Amino acid sequence: MSVGLSVQDLLTPVAVIDETVMETNIKVAQEYFDRIGRNFRPHIKTHKIPALAALQLAYGARGINCQKISEAEVFADAGFTDILITFNMLGKSRLDRLKLLNTKVDLQVVADNEVVVDGLSSAFSGDQPLKVLVECDTGAGRNGVQNPDAAVALAKRIDASPGLVFHGLLTYPKASSETAVETFFSETLSLLKKAGLECPVVSHGGSPSLFDSDLVPSATEHRAGTYIFNDRSMVRAGMCDFDDCAMHVLATVVSRPTENRAVLDAGSKALTSDLLGFSDHGLLIDYPEASIAALSEEHAVVDLTKSGKKPQIGERVRIIPNHTCVVSNLFDRLVFHRDGVVTRIETVAARGQVV
Amino acid sequence: MSVGLSVQDLLTPVAVIDETVMETNIKVAQEYFDRIGRNFRPHIKTHKIPALAALQLAYGARGINCQKISEAEVFADAGFTDILITFNMLGKSRLDRLKLLNTKVDLQVVADNEVVVDGLSSAFSGDQPLKVLVECDTGAGRNGVQNPDAAVALAKRIDASPGLVFHGLLTYPKASSETAVETFFSETLSLLKKAGLECPVVSHGGSPSLFDSDLVPSATEHRAGTYIFNDRSMVRAGMCDFDDCAMHVLATVVSRPTENRAVLDAGSKALTSDLLGFSDHGLLIDYPEASIAALSEEHAVVDLTKSGKKPQIGERVRIIPNHTCVVSNLFDRLVFHRDGVVTRIETVAARGQVV
Structure with a gap:
């Protein structure tokens, strides 16, 4: 084990x-x-630990x-009891696993279409019903029902489905879209009220909109992952400074061909x-004018x-990654330090969990 | 275990x-x-198995x-005895591992600069010397000495270094550059001969230049990885057809928001x-006019x-990845099949080996 070593002595x-930076971010x-009096539900995808x-x-x-x-199972096994899975789930063996998980933890899932709702309903029963949120596309262009009417229609279908409980609304928004999100939510809430459906x-x-969550007064909770480590994209979004980026990838200059x-x-x-x-x-922290121009699997070509x-061969450099979450998924272990002294090494327990 | 199952029953x-396709490719x-009477040395990075x-x-x-x-150690432990590592290696603990590996297998490494050569020399001794190839940049713009004179100068330094043996030349070429590669190699060989240095x-x-290797008559061996599975980039390079792509990523349509x-x-x-x-x-094989326009970590957004x-929710689709090698590195296991029936599941033993 490397605890007590300098991070400078780690193989790159x-x-x-x-x-320290991570704790401050949290x-x-x-x-x-x-x-602002709002529940916060961190997304574990960023660290998986x-x-x-x-x-x-x-x-x-x-x-x-x-x-x-698969991620939720890792965290349930680790003792976590309040878990939201924000992905449309299909397939008998996956739903069997979901049913088992629902007996162990306070579970919520999402759906944005009738096929997923009907599949969930087929797997669950009244004595241990599953809480389902309707995922809404408020502008990000990924999953989600397209408008409040569709949200309410799907909520009604969930409410009428054996084994399911309509439990609320959810969105993964595009950045700086708080007005659109609030409009979508408030209109849907109004329609749900008329329909007599409670929406707990x-x-x-989203991390890019974390500190603007108060601009969506209809929301009861916020979910975010990246904020724990931060990265170059979060600095670009104006949410933090480079000093707030807890993750560095350490690398070594192995060649200076030109x-x-x-x-x-x-x-x-x-x-x-x-x-x-x-x-x-x-971003190369110590060479901010240099550009990591190309990657192959094991090489980064830097344009100086x-x-x-100009860095020398053998010199170690620090990189702030564009996107921290996907870096965590590549390493079996993350090394933690305080002032450059290794404090612990954590296995990235849910790394590679894709199903 | 899923052996005997249909791949259609696997969770996506x-x-x-x-x-069958893989065996034909091999x-x-x-x-x-x-x-053409040339040694072939497959690169294991593509499969890591x-x-x-x-x-x-x-x-x-x-x-x-x-x-x-780290990859070489996995394969040495699995019994492989003839291993070339094509990366400049630096750092005491890495060189200690390299020295140990050199006692177990017939090992060759590369260098493209004096710092790396001197580091290797410091770790090795005369009784079990290390074979070192000079990496040449013949146009790909990654690692490598820049011209034949520099190649010979580095070869001489290796030859003069205790614990090292100059063993040859190596390039990872850019595509369709056989003339440039042959010119670089033949000029260097001529200079090495004048200098009295043997070059075994x-x-x-490279897989893109695999079937053009005969256009580089100076070469004694060829290295390639991707050819075993092939991928969309290899089809684009004209090296195979889509039917020759052994790897498919199977996915499920989970939403049709619009x-x-x-x-x-x-x-x-x-x-x-x-x-x-x-x-x-x-490439979505069954929807070739559709475009996988955006990825987040667990979602692909397809523009139809x-x-x-238009595929339906719940439908399974087959994807030929742009680059097969990097896909292997994301999965703990690869599933093999013949005519859609699972034959075996192999752990990607060297997945995630980055140091």
Whole structure:
């Protein structure tokens, strides 16, 4: 084990997490939700580590958000009892697993269409019914019913389905769309009231809109993942500074083939190819004018043309990834440190859980 | 275990490999190299599975190519004895591992600069010297010395370094650059001869140039990975047809929010975000006019605008990934089948090996 070592002594590439920055990120977000009187449900996809979810709950989070049944099973086995799975679930063996999970934890799922609702209903029964939220597409263009009428129609179908309980509304919004989200939610709530349907949960989400959650007064809870570590996309969104990014990928310069080219030992297997709208593959903290221009699986090719400073072969560099969540999924373990001294190594328990 | 099941009964997303197509890919490539009288050294990065490397050797391959020490250790533990690691290696603990590996297998490594050569030399000694190839940048713009003079200078330094043996030249070429590669190699060989340095290995590589390896007569061996499964990029390169792609990612349509939008349960955690120059994220075999327009971690958003056929919710679809190697790295296991019946499930033994 490397506890007590300097992170400078770790073999690269490695993803390291600054405990102090992470704790501050958790605390600041929770204080915001406490202040506006809203439940907060962290999405575990960013870290996939039960010990970190436990810390989020210790600071006051309400429960956890998973994206797949397989992730939820890992966290239920780790003792978490309040789990929302925000993915349309289909398929008999998956629904059998969901039914078993519903006997163990306080479970909520989502649906945005009748096929999913009917499938869920076929697997559940009245004595242990499943709570289902209607997922609403408020502009992000992914899953979700398209308008309040459709939301209410699906809520009614859930309400009429044996084994299911209509439990609320949910959206994963596009950034800076609070007005559209509030309009969708409030209109739907009004229609649900007319229809005599109670709606205990109204779930808003997203790290980019975390500190604007108060602009959606209809919401009862907020879900977010990335905020715990932050990343380059969150800085771009204006939600944090580079100093608030808890995850760095450490890499080593292994080649300097030309004056303006450096090659690092961190490729797409360490940083992922997820550009998230950027034109390059992460920020080199100590060489901000350099650009990680191309990745292959184990190499990053850095363009130093605009960088006055040029790193030497053997030099270690720190990278803030474009998207932290997908980096966690590539490493079996994340290394934690305080002031550069390794404090613990956590297995990324739900890494690779895709079904 | 799922052996004997239909692949249609597997939970999605899942990466499946057609054994018959894979065997044909292995056989056709090996026959080509046998015909031109050249050693073939498959790169295991594409599958990361010892049983598949064993099959490649059984068909006549010479040894294996790994990209990192951690991958090589997995394959050495699995009994492979002829291993080339094509990555500049730095760092004391890594070099200690390399030294141990060199006592167990016939090992070759690469270097493209003096820092790496000097590091290797510091870790090795004369009684069990390490074979080192000089990596040459013949136009791909990644690692490699920039010209034949630099290649010879580095070869001389290796030759003069205690614990090291200069063993040859190596390139990872850009596609369709056989003339440039041959020019670089033949000029370097001529200079090495003048310098009195023997050069047992001249290693050419890449799946896109596999069947053009005979256009580089100076080469003694070829390295390639992707050819075993093939993928959308290999079809684009003209190296195979879609029917020659052994890997499919199976996914399920979980939502149809609008007339022209479908959402699949395979996101960047199943397909990766690796575009490899494509504008979308894989080919939907049964909906070739549809476009996988966007990925989030667990969702693929499919644009059906140009597709006359529209898939239904619950329908299973087959995807040929843009880049098969990076998909293997995302799954703990690959499922193999013959005519759709599961034959075996192999653990991706070297998945996630980045150091």
